[in-house]
Every structure is written in C-alpha cells, then in structure tokens.
Amino acid sequence: MSKKKKVRVELRKNREKPPRENDLTRDFAEGDGRADDAQSGERVRAKGSLSRYRTVVQTEATDGTAMPAVDEGECVRGRVLRVHGLASVVETDDGRIFRCAVRRLLKSLATDERSVVTTGDVVWIRAARGSTAPAPEPPPSDEPGQVPAVEGVIERVEPRHGVLTRASRRREHVLVANVDQLVIVMSLVEPDLKPHLIDRYLAVAQQGELKPVLCLNKADLADAVELQPLIGLYSQLGIPVFLCSARTGYGVERLREQLRGRSTVFSGQSGVGKSSLLNAIQPDLALAVKSVSEVNQKGRHTTTYSQLIKLDFGGWVVDTPGVRQMQLWDARPEEMEGYFPEFRPFVPLCGFPDCTHTHETDCAVKDAVARRYITSRRYHSYLGLFNGTAEE
Numbered sequence: 001m002s003k004k005k006k007v008r009v010e011l012r013k014n015r016e017k018p019p020r021e022n023d024l025t026r027d028f029a030e031g032d033g034r035a036d037d038a039q040s041g042e043r044v045r046a047k048g049s050l051s052r053y054r055t056v057v058q059t060e061a062t063d064g065t066a067m068p069a070v071d072e073g074e075c076v077r078g079r080v081l082r083v084h085g086l087a088s089v090v091e092t093d094d095g096r097i098f099r100c101a102v103r104r105l106l107k108s109l110a111t112d113e114r115s116v117v118t119t120g121d122v123v124w125i126r127a128a129r130g131s132t133a134p135a136p137e138p139p140p141s142d143e144p145g146q147v148p149a150v151e152g153v154i155e156r157v158e159p160r161h162g163v164l165t166r167a168s169r170r171r172e173h174v175l176v177a178n179v180d181q182l183v184i185v186m187s188l189v190e191p192d193l194k195p196h197l198i199d200r201y202l203a204v205a206q207q208g209e210l211k212p213v214l215c216l217n218k219a220d221l222a223d224a225v226e227l228q229p230l231i232g233l234y235s236q237l238g239i240p241v242f243l244c245s246a247r248t249g250y251g252v253e254r255l256r257e258q259l260r261g262r263s264t265v266f267s268g269q270s271g272v273g274k275s276s277l278l279n280a281i282q283p284d285l286a287l288a289v290k291s292v293s294e295v296n297q298k299g300r301h302t303t304t305y306s307q308l309i310k311l312d313f314g315g316w317v318v319d320t321p322g323v324r325q326m327q328l329w330d331a332r333p334e335e336m337e338g339y340f341p342e343f344r345p346f347v348p349l350c351g352f353p354d355c356t357h358t359h360e361t362d363c364a365v366k367d368a369v370a371r372r373y374i375t376s377r378r379y380h381s382y383l384g385l386f387n388g389t390a391e392e
Helices: 024-029 033-037 104-108 195-207 224-236 252-259 274-281 333-339 364-370 376-387
Strands: 004-011 052-060 066-068 076-084 087-092 097-102 122-127 151-157 164-168 171-176 181-187 211-217 241-243 263-267 307-310 316-319
Touching (some): 066 151, 087 122, 097 104, 097 122, 104 151, 171 263, 181 195, 181 252, 195 211, 195 376, 211 224, 211 274, 224 241, 241 252, 263 274, 333 376, 364 376
Parallel strands (some): 097 151, 181 211, 181 263, 211 241, 263 316
Antiparallel strands (some): 004 052, 076 087, 076 122, 087 097, 122 151
16 A cells, blocks of 8 residues: 555535525516515525535555555455446455445545446455355346345445546446456447447547457358458557357357457447357356347347456456447547547648648648548548547
C-alpha cells in the first residue's frame, strides 16, 4: 500500500427535488394569494443541492487516484465476478466466494460513473463477522440465485487498467475493468453486419487501452469471398480478424488460442452469438442462448449482466449483455482523428492546423478519401463520431 493521509473528498449531492411542489411564482402571476403566506426563511434551493464533503483516510495510488484506506489484516483481496443490482459476487485470492454489498462511502463519492464497482474490479472486502466461506464450485452462469449466501462489504476498489466504457444517459458506464483485449463479435447475417459499429468499438478499445480483435461469427451463412475487402481493410490496420461459426466450430480453435492466458471481454450486439461462441470454446459453460427475432432480425437480450469466467485452458473472459449503441465517453470532437490511424499521414498536409476534416477547403484527408486512399465508409464513421451521432 502507498502512504496514507487524511483528505477532504466530495460526496454526491442528494435530495435534488425543489423544496416545495407548488410553483408560487406562477401562482402569484395568476393572482393566487398563497404566495403572500410563504415563510420568509424558506430555502431557495434544496438542502441537498449544497456541496457535501467528508474527511477520510485515503491511500494515494501511483496513477493519481485515491480510495479509502483499508486494514489489510482485517480485509481480503479479491476480484468481482459479476454485479447483481446492489450485490456483487467476489472471488477472493484464496478461492472463496462472497456476496458483497458496497460500502456507503464508496457509493457516495462524487464520480461520473453509474456504479463505483463493476465486473473485473480488484477490490478489498471485509467479511461479515463469524462468516466463513468455503470454495464452492462456481454457480451456473445465468443462475444468479445460486450465489453462496456469504455476506461481506466492499471497502476499497483498486485502480483500474484496460476498461471497456461507454456513455449512457450522460454518465460513464464501465462495462468491465482490468482486461487485456476486446473481442468485437459481429454476425455476418441475422442480424446483418454493421461496419460503423465496428469502427466505434475500435475507438472505444483505443480509448480504454484494450487490444482489439474482430470476430465475424456465422461464417457458415455467408460467402467468404465477398468478405475479403472488409477483412483486408482491418488486417491492414493491424487488427486480428477471425472468421468463426459457433454452430459448425469453424475458426473456434484459432479464437481459443487468441484467448489463452489473457483477460478478454466479448462485446457486440444482441444475437451475434457471443454466448454461443463461448459455449463452443469451453462447452461446460452452458451459457443460455436465444435465437434472433424473425420479425425485426434483432437479437433477444439473453445475457443480462456481465460476468467474469475462468477458462480451463488459462485466462479469463467476460461475457457482456448485447448493446444497441456504442458512444464514446468524455471524448472531444477534435480527438476523433486520432482513432483513425489511416488519417495520420494526411493530417499534417491539411491547409489549416485545426482542420476538422469535415467542411474545410484544402483538406488532405478529404482529398485522400476522394482518391480512395481512405475508404469512404471509414470516413463516414469518422463523421458520425465527430458529430456525436448514435449511429450503429
């Protein structure tokens, strides 16, 4: 642990509702006399809208983040396997499994995240007094009710690396933390392939410092010859591309070798076959799967929470729920060109140093698109990210 010190931390504001339900200003304008009866000492804003601070003992990490300090003699280190609402399932370093709540102070810290704890987090927990947890067999993947009834409290979350995150309702939604690579699972048919969504995932992977891997599933239902331009494009960008079929087993062995010894997160739309691929990679997982809707050709949400799974041949993998959209979190428009490596040779040649490559004249990037040095589809993906549209 690093050096401990007392600091003032900002907590989330609460009770943001107005102090009264009635609008006295509007009632006064309409001639309602109740405004004259308002108490002179009534607050103009809610009590909880004021800033809230608390002095706590923190441990400052090398990356600049700070969390409450813990007594390592009383707490146990572990990793979050999955999160079910207010409860988190944690496997400790000695193999025990605890069902934990989150310390109130952690939930009250002022952050932009939807939840302070996510799947893959390394945490310190304090077991409930008198509780002893054996090392049971992991419960079936989609049966959260079979979690061992062993209680504990998460006291601290260690600094993260390798995160998959997105913007959701003006908050940061961290899907998984502490992984090495992102396998972007796309289906060639049912649902149809969405190249623009691939480009968004590549930007998210670069933002979260994850190695991207593209997996094109349901290869048995498509013509591999027609896919060569797409495969060639991403291969030239240095991205491994795997053609797979969870139904026939085609390409599964190559994908298994890519996962060996690494921490990996599988992500993609609903119905592309993430859980089916994991079942093919390790059959005893028995993850639940569903077919694609025949009405709209969209996948049905089968996996409802992210879960960390240990692989028999070495490594970890996270199965995540399907996503409809993938928007970058805390990214400015002028940063978007950095997520497209094929732009880099042409950016210095633009006529303006602050060129956005959208509407300017004498733009080398737009000229490269016209000359087909940059594909028009990738440029269209750039425009979608630059303008902040939620295009898939």
